[in-house]
Amino acid sequence: MGGAADGGKAKPGGLGPRGRGLFSRLFDGLRGAAPARREAATIAIASGKGGTGKSFLASSLAVLLHQKGLRTAIVDCDFGMACDHLLLGVKPTVTLQHLLAGQATLDQTLIATPVGPRLLPGASGVRRLATPSDKELLVFARELGALSAREDVLLLDCGAGIGSATVLTMLAADHVVLVTQPEIAALVDAYAMVKSLAHLRKDAECLVVVNRVLQPGRGELAFQRLTEVARQHVGVKLHYLGELPDDVSVMQHRLGQLPLVATDPQAPMSRTLATVAERLRQHGGGLVARDVAAEAGVEARFRQHRLFL
Ligand SMILES: Nc1ncnc2c1ncn2[C@@H]1O[C@H](COP(=O)(O)OP(=O)(O)OP(=O)(O)O)[C@@H](O)[C@H]1O
Numbered sequence: 001m002g003g004a005a006d007g008g009k010a011k012p013g014g015l016g017p018r019g020r021g022l023f024s025r026l027f028d029g030l031r032g033a034a035p036a037r038r039e040a041a042t043i044a045i046a047s048g049k050g051g052t053g054k055s056f057l058a059s060s061l062a063v064l065l066h067q068k069g070l071r072t073a074i075v076d077c078d079f080g081m082a083c084d085h086l087l088l089g090v091k092p093t094v095t096l097q098h099l100l101a102g103q104a105t106l107d108q109t110l111i112a113t114p115v116g117p118r119l120l121p122g123a124s125g126v127r128r129l130a131t132p133s134d135k136e137l138l139v140f141a142r143e144l145g146a147l148s149a150r151e152d153v154l155l156l157d158c159g160a161g162i163g164s165a166t167v168l169t170m171l172a173a174d175h176v177v178l179v180t181q182p183e184i185a186a187l188v189d190a191y192a193m194v195k196s197l198a199h200l201r202k203d204a205e206c207l208v209v210v211n212r213v214l215q216p217g218r219g220e221l222a223f224q225r226l227t228e229v230a231r232q233h234v235g236v237k238l239h240y241l242g243e244l245p246d247d248v249s250v251m252q253h254r255l256g257q258l259p260l261v262a263t264d265p266q267a268p269m270s271r272t273l274a275t276v277a278e279r280l281r282q283h284g285g286g287l288v289a290r291d292v293a294a295e296a297g298v299e300a301r302f303r304q305h306r307l308f309l
């Protein structure tokens with residue numbers, strides 16, 4: 001700030017310290033923003049109703065995108081109820097809880113998985129973290145920014161519903177994948193999610209995956225119902241990414257076992273997931289890291305939206 005050297009006194013005919021402060025801010029703006037830097041494409045995986053298959057989808061997509069040669073990390077944003085480590089075959093001792101408390105660095109928290117993508121593991125069974133404080137949200141935003149500078153894709157596996165951490169993550173992400181099921185209860189909750197997003201962001205768009213479909217084609221029918229209501233009432237654009245069948249092989253997955261897409265890539269479920277991953281990649285323009293001005297990056301978006309929640 002100006003004015004320190006002259007003790008804050010205005011010179012005759014000159015600008016006072018406040019005026020100089022305004023001027024320097026204006027010129028800072030004109031000089032251009034902080035330089036652009038490489039940043040990952042960020043994808044929030046969310047749902048209205050719980051248990052629709054977000055973590056299953058997020059962990060599978062992370063493996064598939066890694067196999068496509070993209071530097072991929074998955075962030076377990078289910079604050080307090082994390083489970084991605086179980087799906088990716090790792091046992092973290094340091095988690096997001098330590099990172100947010102300043103007890104660990106990003107490098108100490110990020111963990112390599114045996115199936116390729118890196119994982120920023122969450123804490124499990126920590127009730128206090130379910131409603132992170134403002135300070136914790138700011139640290140989370142900063143670490144998301146730091147992580148996104150190292151990767152091509154960040155998959156943000158959110159908790160269900162419209163808690164502030166989830167909504168902020170969705171608002172800050174480049175893309176939102178909404179996971180629903182064909183039943184009316186799940187569709188109603190998916191619609192509620194779309195509605196609350198639309199309320200906060202005029203240009204909101206969602207990609208939709210319908211999971212646990214019992215008959216082929218039912219997913220697309222469910223999507224059409226959802227999209228019709230969303231178009232009529234909230235004007236949000238929805239894009240269809242595909243349906244996943246209800247498959248016992250997913251349920252039979254044992255703790256610590258590696259994702260099906262890694263252990264059995266030719267299984268019908270793995271092939272369907274690969275199609276969904278490819279559609280997502282195409283929708284996201286290849287999902288490669290691109291140059292983003294610092295004030296338009298994921299950290300800045302997270303911080304800005306925080307002010308309006
Ligand atoms: N296509 C499927 N077929 C059969 N079971 C499935 C399928 N998808 C997910 N499941 C099962 O549904 C349960 C919930 O899945 P998952 O944990 O991925 O949901 P979630 O949306 O992340 O839940 P939460 O809201 O608690 O985070 C798990 O037991 C999983 O194995």
Ligand SMILES: [Mg+2]
Pocket residue numbers: 054055056078083157158159
């Ligand atoms: Mg989950």
